Amino acid sequence: MSLIDDLVKLEEEAKELVAGADDAAKLEAARVELLGRKGRITGLMRMMGKLAPEDRPVMGKRANEMRQLIEGMLDERTTEMKAAALKHALEHEAVDITLPGIRPQIGHQHLIKQIIEEAEDIFCGIGYTVESGPMVDTSYYNFTALNAPMDHPSRSARDTFYVVDNNPGSVAHPEAHAHGESDVLLRTQTSGVQIHTMESQKPPIYMICPGTVYRPDTADACHLPQFNQIEGLVVDEGITFGDLKGTLDYFVKCMFGEDRKTRYRPHFFPFTEPSCEVDVSCHVCGGKGCNFCKHSGWIEILGCGMVDPNVLINCGIDPEKYTGFAFGIGAERVAALRYDLPDLRTLMTGDMRFLNQF
């Protein structure tokens, strides 16, 4: 038998050995057997000395080819086994992906805060600031400076929570009050923040003021003694009723949807002139008229108007130089409209089932 024959035989044996290795250890044993220092290839190479010098290069070349062939076989087998092992492992790890995921617990923002932040973002986006004021305020800021007549019904203890005055007559702008009323009250509207803002800032003023207000309405499905308004005020040179319309149209479209229409109905408020109420087209019927909108096609959402010159004068602003507009919208009303809330009291109970919905 020649060395060449040995080589041919080795190839056959190597194939069998590699194919027969069914785990990593057997494959390693095969590699040692074939390619190791005491392996078959090495053994053959050692026999080279016995060959005629002229045959050696041929034999050397064949032996090297054989080595490469075997290495290739081993590599191929390794890859095959890895793939098989991975396949097995993956099969083993497969799960029922319909089992519930492990969810992080993220809290929910209160519905009214969501609406307030949304409004803040809309108005900040067109250059407004967000202002605030005290909730326990004086009748001057809540009524008088806003041009409400001294005998206006909204001042009565039926419509306003009054607070025991611990130092009567000490507030700025003290006033005479009927029985059961005082200079100090829980603000019934965020409009007083208009005055606070105009007293502390000079025009141009572009602001909104979301905030909690209080009125002596017994809590029921449609009323809460505590609710939230979003007040807006702009005072600048050259502000027109058209600016009021454009701004509120923009707000309504951002808040309720681009397809919603608006309607401006003249109305009366003491602190704006001209005043109006804004209706938005009914989302239920699209404006055709249905039970929800009492067949009018419209839903009232906010009150607004051009700032009354008396209000500007009360704040030391020249109404000939500056004009402005103001508006107020009820956050609970927006919530009730957008989410069809049947009972506003659910907003105040902290019911986890309710909070988790929004």
Added chain:
Amino acid sequence: MRVSYDWLKTMIDIPEDPKTLSDEYIRTGTEVEAIDTVGESFDHVVTAKVLTKTPHPDSDHMYVCSVDVGDKNLDADGNPAPLQIVCGAQNFEAGDHIVTAMIGAVLPGDVKIKKSKLRGVVSMGMNCSARELGLGGDHSGIMILPEDTPCGMPFAEYVGSSDTVLDCEITPNRPDCLSMIGMARETGAIFDRDFHVELPAIKAETGRATDDELSVEIADEGLCDRYVARIVRNVKVGPSPDWMVKRLNALGVRPHNNIVDITNYVMMLTGQPLHAFDLDTFAERDGHRRVVVRAAQQDEKFTTLDGEERTLDAGMGLITDGERPVALAGVMGGMDSEIEDDTVDVMVESACFNAGRTSHTSRDLSLISDASIRFERQVDETGCVDVANVTCALIEEIAGGEVAPGYVDVFRAPKTIDSIKLRLARVHAICGADIEPDFIERSLTRLGCTVERDGEDFMVTPPSFRPDLPREIDLIEEVLRLWGMGRVTATIPAAKNHIGGLTREQKLTRKVGEILRACGLNETTTFGFAAPGDLEKIGMSTEGRGCPVVLMNPLVAEQTEMRRSLLPGLLQSVAYNEAHGTPNVHLYEVGSLFHGRENASLPKETKSVAGVLSGQWSEQSWSMKYRKLRFFFGKGIVEELLAQLRIEKVRFRPAEGEGYAFLQPGRAAEVLSGGTVLGWVGEIHPEAREAMGIDEVVVAFELDLDKLIKGARNQENYREFSQYPAVEHDLAIVVDNSVTCEDLERRITSAGGKLLEGVRLFDVYRDPVRVGVGKKSMAFALTYRSDDHTLTSEEVEKAHQKIVTKVCKGVNGEVRG
């Protein structure tokens, strides 16, 4: 204000379709709440004839009648059949023509007529009185119609009462629109049309002059600007003519008798409230009677004509005859002086009472009348005499009265009305629309103003019935609303020279909420109100919280003050959830607190953030084992919040003492940043929980939001990470139970030097045998790293040994092997 379409049509040309008029009203500022068809309620109400009347077998005051309703009821063969109706009225006989409401009729007041059994006898309808049909006050029996009335005629057709009524909401600045004339004028301005009203005039004056028999004195000038009185003698009190009843009904005014109806009718026509007194009830002295308008005395009693005795406050207005009161000025007449069937002589009052005083009287007595609504919005003082004359003319015409010559008129100070300059440029500047000068002139003129051109501007004198138009801006509003707000082009102001956006405080406040939600808490809101003693109830000290802000007019006993902590409200929410089968509660609230001050009118308002945790994060699931939420969950949230806000030098120290009696001792901590107390975190004391009706353990925290925002630091500049590997070494040390984790960490950190990068507690182990009684093993993972080289094991060993030695010595501990 209910506006009758038929009545309005007699004054002005209006669109056929009421919807068109309604739309125009809404467009120009008169809200129309409903378009009613009066007469609709007469469906299934027909004229009928009583065929037989027999006593009810089981009642001594009811009758069983057979009533012919013509072809409105048919038998099986299609022939007219009479109805059997049980009737309790006493004023009718067989053969009388009557009005019958058949099954299916719905009468005013939502009275539904159904088949019924009255003491065992079936009744197929109801014979109606005028009052039941909403036609008048006569309830003495059923309506008897003339003998020639056909049977089975729909009643609406019979009375011809079908009318359309626009139910209008008049804004408080428009007293003029609380009258048909006012609405006609408004309609004329909207459509640019004339309107016409024919007012009756007095035909003859006879007898003693009014001012000879009567004098008027206004004792309290603040009550009354003008008082006009006129006498009509020998009236015949009786029902009003049908046309007047119909108009009053349409406007929602219940008819009484002709005299009262006339005063109401003229009020609805002109907006001037009137009152008719029975003159004989006025005290007479030497053939002379007096009217004195004066303020009531405190607690003076007076019975109004609705029969109710009212206790008056000082300052409310009274009309008296000089001896006793006869009417509550501007609000309601008196029981004793009202017009009765036997009234002969009438005194008509046409006055102008003070708006504010009337409003107060009406509100304080919860007595709102058609008169008070008009007076509190201010009536036109210039119209009192004319309106009195129209009223007397109608009494003369309808009730056959004899009008006494002349009238008494006490009119102290007629108001002057200044003319106003209206600048065209200003109109355009306010409206943002180029409204044509002709439109401005025409509209204001239609509204009753006198308008003169002044170059391109106008001089405008508003009419006396428009007290709401004293300024240029008021005129601009009139022009704009008539021109059409919808026509103004929408623009958005450029907000030049103004920078908007949220302030740092506002952004941080939002961030606090975001962090707490990321921690798994739901945001809630609770009432700003508080119950008295709400803090004491749970053992929370009121120290440092100011005195309560107390409401003068609370609605309910649980809401008489303003809150000084968010905790009571949140605990209520926990109790609410527990009671509603939701044991796992995680809530936070950001809200205002109110701290009253002894000698100041206004309280201090602060912002607070608080949270409550009860139960566990979630119900058990296949993948996670949830633990009960206890102290360290709350503390962890507070730690995370403060870390995210980059608040420095955060410390927790045991919350002890009376100030924290609402927390469970040993499971409560005060939260500090340096020396500033930010708030607390801890488990609510079981007794406090019991007081709130909560079974489960509650972990809570409350932090001063203003202090958090003040202490929050901005993000610092980027810092390079070390490029070299860290070495971790554990240290388990056995110490006395009293040694705190904070103490150990501080000692480790201070002994660790520059190489010690981090300390992390990973185990606390107690075992009387292995660790020892009263001892615990605290195991820390210490991380060593250098910024500039790879640490050698010698370096690490040296640093670690230093820590071990120093700490063991410091706390008398030993390393656990």
